[in-house]
Amino acid sequence: MMRGRAAQYSLMLVAMVIGLLAVGQLRSQSRPAELTRLSAQELSTLIETLTQRNRELRTGLADIREQVREYTLLGSQGQSAIDVSREDLRRITAFAALAPVEGQGIVMIVDGDLDAIALNDLINELRNAGAEAIAVDDVRVTARSVAIQGALSLQVDGVNIAKRFSLRAIGSPEGLLAAVERPGGIISQLKLFVSATIQVRQSESVQLPATAMSLAPTVGEVGE
Numbered sequence: 001m002m003r004g005r006a007a008q009y010s011l012m013l014v015a016m017v018i019g020l021l022a023v024g025q026l027r028s029q030s031r032p033a034e035l036t037r038l039s040a041q042e043l044s045t046l047i048e049t050l051t052q053r054n055r056e057l058r059t060g061l062a063d064i065r066e067q068v069r070e071y072t073l074l075g076s077q078g079q080s081a082i083d084v085s086r087e088d089l090r091r092i093t094a095f096a097a098l099a100p101v102e103g104q105g106i107v108m109i110v111d112g113d114l115d116a117i118a119l120n121d122l123i124n125e126l127r128n129a130g131a132e133a134i135a136v137d138d139v140r141v142t143a144r145s146v147a148i149q150g151a152l153s154l155q156v157d158g159v160n161i162a163k164r165f166s167l168r169a170i171g172s173p174e175g176l177l178a179a180v181e182r183p184g185g186i187i188s189q190l191k192l193f194v195s196a197t198i199q200v201r202q203s204e205s206v207q208l209p210a211t212a213m214s215l216a217p218t219v220g221e222v223g224e
Helices: 004-032 032-036 040-098 116-128 175-179 186-193
Strands: 101-113 132-135 145-150 154-156 159-161 164-170 193-210
Touching: 101 116, 101 175, 116 145, 116 154, 116 164, 116 175, 116 186, 132 193, 159 175, 164 193, 175 186, 175 193, 186 193
Parallel strands: none
Antiparallel strands: 101 164, 101 193, 132 164, 145 154, 154 159
């Protein structure tokens, strides 16, 4: 706001200076009789004074134009910085699970008797492999999320998970797929302990919802 006002004041000053130059020129043209009464020495002094004055005015105008240019440039840079900050905030909000996200990644379809430990192991394996966002069915996984064994089924953030569910993750499709399907990896291990089938595929468009949980801290406060 201050830069915008400064630029306006500078433009007003430029207009005033140009107006004074025009008035001075008109006045000099309206009094030719007075000039005819001046001696050669007086005319020479007057011309030298006017020349010097014009030189000073041109320098002043150049300085003002440069200030206006700097204010304009700073104003555009400031807007660019605001736009960048808004984009950063939008991305942070999205990948903190506060907003839906979309991107390439993998989709896992799990069908069978998977216990809470196995589901947590799958989620942690995806995190360790570089997943930027994860969801179990329509439940967005956050830093607070943990799978537990409920009375009737698995639960994530208080939501019941059926025996057949999807586990979707956004990240490098190749990297995530290699991590979960590697020999001796998480899928190979689970096949030894649980009665469930796990199908994995890469996807160019994985869509994840925002979390329904409140992520506001209840004890901690923002430090200074």
